[in-house]
Every structure is written in structure tokens, then in C-alpha cells.
């Protein structure tokens with residue numbers, strides 16, 4: 001059985017923060033809003049975006065579109081704006097060519113997460129995707145990781161299984177709770193000392209892929 005790695009998507013394989021900033025700028029311009037409004041929008045959606053947010057946005061700015069229409073347009077616009085950092089797509093291809101199975105374990109709404117996965121090309125380079133809304137569990141809950149592993153074909157005794165992500169709690173803590181080895185993508189930040197540390201920490205997703213490539217599958221002896 002091939003080794004398995006699950007990746008977080010937002011701010012791990014794609015730069016959601018930058019895409020959200022671009023989206024907020026374009027939304028401000030489209031509706032003639034202020035820079036303060038732009039900052040408010042970016043802050044509102046910083047952690048997550050759900051359809052209910054767009055009803056709040058509609059009311060605040062007295063927009064004529066429905067909240068549903070605003071959400072649908074957000075999904076399309078954020079997918080068009082989001083980018084993979086350099087080397088991510090090539091790294092996914094190299095991992096699979098090297099014998100790894102790859103899954104995506106992401107919190108979020110199914111439609112917007114899939115829009116980003118398709119627009120960036122990640123969807124074509126992984127074996128399975130598990131989005132919290134349709135899976136009925138959210139990271140760090142073990143059920144989300146278990147479902148992602150199952151969709152990739154499961155893991156047997158002695159098979160390497162890893163979780164890679166930028167969140168200390170959701171990705172690393174969640175992965176640990178699900179029995180996975182973990183790689184923290186730190187983006188230069190400091191590990192919260194009160195939490196058990198990851199197996200490895202790296203500056204970005206591409207470095208995580210290089211590390212995994214060096215570990216297996218032919219050297220899958222640990």
C-alpha cells in the first residue's frame with residue numbers, strides 16, 4: 001500500500017489570504033465602497049466565508065442582489081483570484097509520481113472549496129477531497145481526517161500517513177488526534193508552546209513536499 005499524505009488547502013496549498021484581499025478590493029470598487037468598508041469585509045471573511053456572511057454584507061451596504069447571488073459571485077470571484085504558491089502543483093505531481101497518495105482535508109463550504117480546487121488545478125492532482133460541509137465534521141475533529149483517509153483508500157499497518165497544514169490546532173493538533181504524523185507549514189510564525197509540537201515544521205508547502213519525497217515510499221521503514 002502506498003504512503004498517504006493529506007494537505008490542508010487554504011493558506012497551505014493556496015494563498016487564500018491574498019485572494020481575499022484582492023476580492024475585497026474588487027468588491028469595494030464594484031460597489032463604490034470606502035477603504036474602511038474594504039477592511040471590514042476582509043476582516044469579516046478572514047477566518048471563513050459562509051453564505052450567511054453575504055446576507056450580512058447585503059444588509060450593511062443595502063445591495064439589491066440577494067445574499068445567495070452575492071455568495072455565488074463570491075465563489076466564482078475568489079476561485080478566479082486564488083493562486084497556488086510557486087512549486088505547489090509541480091510538487092503534487094512529483095509526489096504522486098513518487099508513489100504517494102494525496103488527499104485534501106479542508107474546512108469550508110463545499111461549493112467554494114471545490115471552485116478553488118478546480119480553478120487552481122489542484123483537483124486534477126490529488127486522489128481524494130474531503131470538505132467539512134459535505135463530510136459532516138470539521139478539523140480538528142478526528143472524523144474529518146478519518147473520512148479523508150478512507151476516501152484515499154485507507155491505511156494499513158506500517159503505512160506512512162501524514163497531515164500537512166498551516167493551522168497548529170486544526171491541522172497539526174487534529175492530525176495528531178487522528179493518529180497521523182504531522183508537518184506544520186509555519187509561514188515564519190512561532191509554534192504555540194502550550195501545544196504538542198509537530199513531527200516537522202517547514203516554511204511552506206513546497207518544502208513539505210520535498211521533505212515527504214525524501215521519506216518515501218521506497219524508504220518507508222519507520
Ligand SMILES: [Mg+2]
Nearest residue numbers: 008010011166
Ligand atoms: Mg489553512
